[in-house]
Amino acid sequence: MPASPQTSAPPVRFGVVIFPGSNCDTDAHDAVRTFPGVRARYLWHKDTELDGLDCIILPGGFSYGDYLRSGAIARFSPLMDAVGRFAGDGGLVLGICNGFQVLLEAGLLPGAMQQNQKLKFICRLVSLRVENDSLPFTRAYSKGQVIKAPIAHHEGNYFIDRDGLDELEANNQVVLRYCDEDGEATAAVNPNGSVSNIAGVCNREGNVFGLMPHPERVCDALVGGTDGRGVFESVISRVTSGAEL
Amino acid sequence: MTNPTEQKPAYELLGLKAAEYQDICQRLNREPNYLELAVFSLMWSEHCGYKHSRPLLSRFPTEGEAILQGPGENAGVIDIGGGRAIAMKIESHNHPSAIEPFEGAATGIGGIVRDIFAMGARPIANLDPLHFGSLDKPRQRYLLDGVVEGIAAYGNCMGIPTVGGEIHFEDAYEENCLINVMCVGMVEPDKILKARATGPGNLVILIGSSTGRDGIGGASILASAEFDETAEEKRPTVQVGNPFMEKKLLEACLEMRDEGLLVALQDLGAGGLSSSSSEMASKGGTGIDIDIAMIPLREPGMEPFEIMISESQERMLAVVTPGNEAAALAVCDKWDLDATVVGKVTEGDRLRVFQGGEMIADMPVKSLVDEAPTYIVEPVRPGHQVDEPLPEDHYRQPDDLGEVLTTLLASPNICSKRYVFEQYDYTVQTDNALWPGGDAAVLRIKGSPTGVALTVDGNGRKCYLDPCRGGRTVVAEAARNLSCVGARPVAITNCLNFGNPEKGPIYYQFQQAIEGMSEACEALGTPVTGGNVSFYNESFGQAVYPNPVVGMMGIIEDTGKIMTHGFRREGDAVLLIGGARPAVDGSEYQLYIHGEVAGRIPDVDLEKEKSLQALVRQAILEEKINSAHDVSDGGLACCIAEAAVAGGMGAMIDLGKAAFAPGAGPALRADLLLFGEAPGAVMVTAAPEQVDGLRVAAEAAAVPLAVIGRVGGKRLVFSDAGAEVINIPIEAAAGAWGDALEKILEAGV
């Protein structure tokens, strides 16, 4: 029963996590606050209190310097235990870039990340095809739609074995694929060597979503575009409408 | 056989002259012990003491109403209105990068970033002007890859966007690459921090990494006879950067600033603890006591002098009042940083070093910091420098000018630098409104219509041919780049990269470049807010080109009106505004096609330059033009080709209409019109109905303006005297320009 958000509607509450080394925390925080009716607060990696939050964002950056493997140390923080429980209870968890890597290391999403095939950091505006438009994070898009967002990572080469990939496909868990302007997911436009051009995946239940591109960096036409707004719009409308998955 | 160095006195091995040693003895009223001598030698080194540059640097104009902090602190600070200020500084890491490119460049970023947050500013952008030897040499490719990866690794991890820079390849830099890095930060004027250790009794806290034997004094100390037996194990180690540590250090320092816990803050850079503590005391008009027994060490058995001059990275020195140390240490602890009270501010003017209870050094702060001897060298004009430009028919005109154009577009100095800038995160912090590839970067300020435009420019080859004109040219070009995006140039920082200043010709170049830069800064109203000097960039007696690199900041009043360089509309008129008669001397065309660097570069007319830039900015503000691009390396043809490739549209250009220096001399040959270089020209495009208005404005400003062609089609066509001299599809230009660098680097391993 979709309902339009009223001025009296309770605010949608985002929590933005700060690990030592996070560096897109303010970007994510500022981006969600450009939407009306949103409250956002920062969560320190030692916090365990997530009450009242509707969506937790694990932002980009280099948690613990990305030493050992990206996300490997951050996933042990007290907060991540709480995030695991939050997700288990159906809470919305969005991992962007380093946040995606942390979710993989924590086992909240399937697969693992390797270094980009060319072993170099890549910062570039890429085209992405929306593969699943029924998630709490993608309802504002339509299936097959091509959106643009920047990537900025050294380890975004997503790996999952054959069986795992089949399972992802069968459950509609591949959410975004790198593609060309016309929506073709060709090898030529795969920036990092990801299996099957995968740029973002969700868990089986659809309430945990990780992606390498940065939607929070394309929420304003002045600095790169507005194609990322849909991710946050989707979350907001999902929360305010109270719709079940 | 005895080692001849064993006969030399310690001071000489530490790089001090006999007279300087006498001077030190006099200031101390006794002979210094080894620790004191090591500290003096470091503070009186060229790098810390500015022995050959200080007298000349005072020529720079440094005053301006927006300047909140000029040279003398860790970075300059400029008020940009709306309760905000910009801190900026540029520094070189040339020598370390030549030894270990990745770590050298990475720690260069680390160092300059610390200078910015030492001012209490949050870093918002990095820029990196780089100069290497020619890329056909495997070592140069190795250096480029290492340096770029090092900058990327450090800057990206810190979450600071690298928004600009420049990369230049030429044989003069083969033995000495120039790795300069600039950092820009934002701070509210009332939160600016200074490095003044005031208030005797206040505590000195060392924060961050433990202290190891990194970069200790270099070879001069190692050669000392006293250390011969253990020289191997004391070999200065390459400094390795830890950007994660620095990120925590940044956050902790800004948090302490916000909580009002800091009396003063200073980074540890060159000269380590010696330099940071004595500079803080000198600025505060106080003394400082340091207890080295309190300092966390990374290695066992470190000598006191090693601890005092270690250049271990990622360390800061903070001064707090005695009641505040617990709160300050708690902030550090929150960020999982080691922090230790290592000393206190004292009455008087001494830097005293203790080891537990015992005083092991006692030196006057002023002598260390402000009284390093200065030297003036007799300037000698270098033999290669000439007064006359080459005759305009000195080189034969190539038959196929289209091929010249594609060759130049694919040359490493002109081609797209995408291969490099895509390794840098330029979108983090979500303020970058003009991504790399244009004339300047523009950062919006959230919640305000204002934007900050940034550029770096250096042109060693032109300075080599004429350092004074070159100095003027480089400042004017930086300003022109800012004006082309619609920004008003406000202030500069600079990095002066030169050879050995003890040589007359190098000293001459240094002096002349400063003169030229100063004149341009005065004319254009962009005072110098600080900078860095890098001397001794030479090997086997061969110096790099004299290369002053300018980092300039400008203000855009309305980020809704940022101008870009790509063609935007079919049918637009192509206009050339300003400009002097283009010359082959010192151009990319001369070097790349004719294989020479010779002649004399044309001068900048600073008054005209000022009018030209005001005119362009006004046209942008009034929304009369659709694109603007500075005419620089590669001349008019490359300028137009870049605009065509960026916009995906061709153009038809009539070279005969180019109003370069009207009436001055006979008609120019097509190759010089196309590829010759002269400062002071901007190419803009505008709707045909805007042309008359622009013409009137140009006449009023006494700036030449000519309509030279029209945007449209899918080809680049240049004609001269009715005949086509170039006609190529824009894909040919795009193909040549687009991934030339990638091809060169991926071809050879």
Place this chain on the structure above:
Amino acid sequence: MKAKVYITPKAGILDPQGLTIERSLPALGFEGVSNVRVGKYIELELPGGGDADAGDKLDRMCRKLLANPIIEDFEYELIEE
């Protein structure tokens, strides 16, 4: 007690670092090198004493932190001093 840990990319996993090294070797005059695999080598010091469960502890450390079992294998050695 000293420990050495060897971490290698799992068989069947594409190793971008190994591949890049393999491709650049011929240009440096090293022909015919194959199967280059790049992993990690970690040295560390375990607290002395309870030797019995040192191996156990190290094993858990590898599984939980040092290696990612989805893409990596590991081996270790314990060295008595």
Place this chain on the structure above:
Amino acid sequence: MKAKVYITPKAGILDPQGLTIERSLPALGFEGVSNVRVGKYIELELPGGGDADAGDKLDRMCRKLLANPIIEDFEYELIEE
């Protein structure tokens, strides 16, 4: 012929990875671990035959490409099959 190469940060050179891992271990329940140093472990296959200079070749390969001798030490092993 198979080769194993062990690359470690030179003594005295800062090892930010090792440092960071060491500092975070206690929070993960591993107390008392010290001296963590992180390096690389490389396996490769050398072309068979000329055993005599295989070691030599590997040594040069390490110096030129696999390790960075300015900040890293290396050791290797050759394994006959």
